[in-house]
Amino acid sequence: MIRRVFPILAVSIFACMLGAGIVIPLLPLYAESLGASGFWLGAIFAGFAISRTIATPIFGHLSDRTGRKPFIVIGLFFYGVIALGFIWADSVPLLVMIRLLHGVAGGLILPIAQAYIGDISPEGEEGKWMGYANAAFFSGYGFGPLMGGVLTEQLGMNSAFLAMGGLSLLAFGIAALFLPEISRRKLAARPHLSWREMGRSGTMTGLFSFRLALTLGRAAFFTFLPILATTSLGLSPSLVGVLLAVYLLLSSLLGVPFGRLADRVSRRAMVVIGSLASFSYLTLIPLAGNFWQLVMLCILGxxxxxxxxxxxSALTVEEGRKYGMGSAIAMFSMALSIGMAVGPLLGGAIADLADINSVFYFGAMVMLAGTVSFGWLTRSG
Structure with a gap:
């Protein structure tokens, strides 16, 4: 089944994520043009994550009982419609409100799509198929910044927002017409344990701490790298888009070989080693003196x-077979959403009180703490 279904789900989510990625390098600049301070800049990025944090566990748990497809299809439709609101946002509070609504729609899409892949992944191949899924889903997010920078320079910022809405609606059409539903009998056979029981799993708690730390570091990177690159190094929006695209595309595409590797070696060791690399690139970003040095650091990250x-991701699928796939993926995604919510706010406050360089150092220290926490909590796994 997975070989038949995967291309449909991959193409639809790729299109949606491509649209979402288009605005990554634009939102900080757009917000600054509306007069946003460092704190409000953080709030704009955090708004999406705050609402997604609330929506994800609810939708994940419900999808374990009622099926995945309705949530994905509805989410894609509203994601596209809400995206068009960026064109009419003429104040910082309105921009925050649109991001809040977008986050609710986002909670219907990616976590449920990942749970869908987890449901149909053969045992022993979790790393392989989650690697394929992450590559397909997030490579769209990687191409997006590059497209966004070019569209803005050539046609203006509104063209990027229109592209985001159009691509999400295209994804809605693909999923609505071609994505099959998992049978209710299969869903009923899955375990449906409580969040309290899942929270007692050292592996799940360790995965949560890892994902939270990684996302807090990424929040510093995505929110403040465009400003650091344009103000300190004088880079253009298109070059900023290149930097973000390098990071996102390589992160996505390398998920395929690393996913296969995760089916053959210690997954716990891979998490620790990868986390230490993330700590290193965040520490070095403030020391970069030109575009090419930033490119090399983006590759390391x-x-x-x-x-x-x-x-x-492979470890999360393993846990999902014990606690319910939608619920396990939702818990893993919640860490992502909380990091996206808290990270920009903390980063904005640090930038206002100190400077932008301090934001990256903060992200690096959090990443190191998350690595230690993961190693400790999963030591008996």
Whole structure:
């Protein structure tokens, strides 16, 4: 089944993530043009994550009982419609509101799509198929910044927002017409344990701490790298898009070989080694003096992210077979959403109180703490 279904799900989520990635390098610049301070810049990025954090466990648990397809299809439709609201946002509070609504729609899409892949992945091949899934899903996110920078320079910022909405609606059409539903009998056969029982798993708690730390570091990277690159190094929006695309594309595409590797070696060791690489690139970003040095650091960060996320995703699928796939993926995704919510706010406050360089050092220290926490919590696994 997975070989028949995977291309449909991959193409639809790729299109949606491509649209979402288009605005990554634009939101900080757009927000600054509206007069956003460092704190409000953080709030704009955090708004999406706050609402997604609330929505993800609810939708994940419900999808364990009622099926995956309805949530994915509805989420893709509203993701596209809400995206068009960026064009009319003429104030910072309105921009925050749109991001909040977008986060609810986001909670319907990626975590449920990942649970769908987890449901149909053969045992012993979790790393392989989650690697393929992450590559397909997030490579769209990687191409997006490059497209966004070019569209903005050639046609203006509104064209990027229109592209985001159009691609999400295209993804909706593909999923609605071609994506099959998993049989209710298969879903009923899955375990449905409580969140409290799942929270007692050292592996799940360790995975949560790893994902939270990685996302806090990424929040510093995505929110403040565009500003650091344009103000300190004088880079253009298109070059900023190249930097983000290098990181995201390599993180996505390297998920395939690292996913296969995760089926053959210690997944726990891969998470630790990849996390240490992420700590290193965040520490070095403030020291970069030109575009090419930033490119090399983006490559280092992508290697660390790809290795650690591929292994952690496979471990999450293993846990999902014990506690319910939608619930396990939701818990893993919640860490991502909380990091996306808290990271920009903390980063914005640190940038206002100190400077942008301090934001990257903060992210690096959090990454190191998350690595130690993961290693300790999973030591008996």
């Amino acid at each position: 992508s290697l660390g992210s790809a290795a650690s996320v591929a292994a952690a």
